[in-house]
Amino acid sequence: MIIQQDLHLHTHLSLCASPDSSVAKFATAATELGLTAIGISNHYREAGIPGGDPFYEIQNFDHISSEFAEIAAQNTPQLRILRGAEVEYSPEIGDAALSPEHASKLDYVLFTNSHTHLTMPKAYYDDRRKHAHFMLNAYLDMLNGQVADKITAVAHPFAAVCCPYDRDSLLPLISDHEYMQCFRQSAEHDIALEINTDLWSGYKTLPELWNSEMMRIFKLARRCGCRFTFGSDAHRSSSCSSIRVGYLVAAMLELSEQDIKRI
Ligand SMILES: [Zn+2]
Ligand SMILES: [Zn+2]
Numbered sequence: 001m002i003i004q005q006d007l008h009l010h011t012h013l014s015l016c017a018s019p020d021s022s023v024a025k026f027a028t029a030a031t032e033l034g035l036t037a038i039g040i041s042n043h044y045r046e047a048g049i050p051g052g053d054p055f056y057e058i059q060n061f062d063h064i065s066s067e068f069a070e071i072a073a074q075n076t077p078q079l080r081i082l083r084g085a086e087v088e089y090s091p092e093i094g095d096a097a098l099s100p101e102h103a104s105k106l107d108y109v110l111f112t113n114s115h116t117h118l119t120m121p122k123a124y125y126d127d128r129r130k131h132a133h134f135m136l137n138a139y140l141d142m143l144n145g146q147v148a149d150k151i152t153a154v155a156h157p158f159a160a161v162c163c164p165y166d167r168d169s170l171l172p173l174i175s176d177h178e179y180m181q182c183f184r185q186s187a188e189h190d191i192a193l194e195i196n197t198d199l200w201s202g203y204k205t206l207p208e209l210w211n212s213e214m215m216r217i218f219k220l221a222r223r224c225g226c227r228f229t230f231g232s233d234a235h236r237s238s239s240c241s242s243i244r245v246g247y248l249v250a251a252m253l254e255l256s257e258q259d260i261k262r263i
Contacts, residue, residue, distance in 0.1 A: 001256050003246050005263065006030060007039035007084065008110060008155060008194060008231025013067055014042040015055060018236035023067065023081060025237035027074050033240060037080040037263065040071060041110050041155075041231075044085035046099050051092040053118040059088075061102045082107040082263055086155055089119055089138040095145035103150035108263045110155040110194065110231070113138035117162035125164060132173035135160065136182070143185045152263065153192035153229040156199050158217060171213035179217055183224035192261040193221050195249050197242040198233040210252060222253055227261040 009026050010017040023040060030038045042064045045056035068083055075081045083106050090097040096111050103109055113135045116124075124130040135158050142148060158174070160167040186193065195218075203209035221228075230246040232239060253259075 001250055001260060003230050003243060003250075004035055005037040005039070005230060006033075006035055006232050006234075006240060006243050007082070007108060007153065007229050007263065008041050008086070008196065008233045009038055009240070010042055010086075010233070010235045011040055011067060013064055014235065015059065016043070016235060021234075021236045023070050023074050026234070026240065027079055027081065029237040029240040031079055033243060035079065035243070037082060039082040039084040039108055039231075039263065040067065041084040041086040042067075043088070045088040045090065045097040046102065049090050049093055049097055052088075052090065052097070055118055056088060061105075065105070084108045084110060084152070086110045086112060088115060089113055089142065091119060091138070094141045096142045096147050096151065098147050098150070100147055100150070103147045106150075108152040109147070109150050110153055111142050111151045111191075112155045113142065114156055114158055114160050116160045128170055129173045131160065132170040135170070136174050136178055139182045143182065143189065143191075148189050148191070151189070151191045153194045153261065154186070155194045155231065156196040156233070157193050159196070159199050159214065168213045171217060176220060179220050180224055183221040183226050186221070187225035187227075190227065190261070192227045192229045193218065194229050194231050195246050196231055196233050197245040197249075198239065200249050201242045201245050206248075209248070215252065218249075218253060222255075222259070227259055228253075228255060229261050
């Protein structure tokens with residue numbers, strides 16, 4: 001198994017990315033890493049859905065598609081550059097915040113159930129079970145939603161972003177049965193789980209990585225027949241190199257070619 005694609009990159013169009021983060025810089029970094037495809041997945045929330053964090057006010061289709069000409073210009077047979085999005089969950093509509101019309105204009109779609117810092121009522125932080133179940137419900141809503149068949153992968157599944165306490169402490173609060181309900185349906189829809197190499201780089205030692213709750217739920221996903229993608233979640237080109245950590249995780253999960261979803 002070889003990692004050929006990094007499907008999770010943010011250019012300056014994501015408000016949280018480095019201002020000089022660009023398609024051209026990612027193309028250079030990816031070529032140095034020997035990748036054959038990269039995906040630009042800026043933050044996304046469909047315009048017109050009520051509510052939502054102010055962060056998402058401009059992260060809509062007009063905004064992210066303003067870069068599509070640049071992506072096309074940089075695209076080569078040696079390094080394909082794909083038009084994607086990291087799509088938010090909307091509790092207001094109980095679904096991924098992406099219209100079928102705009103989904104059809106993307107090469108691939110990442111969905112996230114774990115941007116709880118932006119989507120979850122703040123009071124839920126005090127009740128970790130509520131916090132964990134918010135992510136579970138977001139995942140299930142997406143699976144039953146109107147663009148489920150357009151979702152390529154779930155970005156950093158169940159890894160609560162910007163969590164004020166250990167985010168892995170949330171993982172045992174969801175039962176194996178509930179995880180498997182998500183993962184079996186993911187396998188049926190061929191919705192992959194992303195091996196987010198920024199997240200996995202956070203485990204300091206190999207035993208810590210191997211024994212982590214996150215590894216445990218990825219093993220469950222593997223048993224349910226899910227496939228996997230790789231993404232560095234780089235917000236600047238110098239961060240792309242974390243993709244190498246993907247080999248470590250893939251080895252621990254004993255992944256082979258057929259377990260990898262490629263675009
Ligand atoms: Zn994310
Ligand atoms: Zn991201």
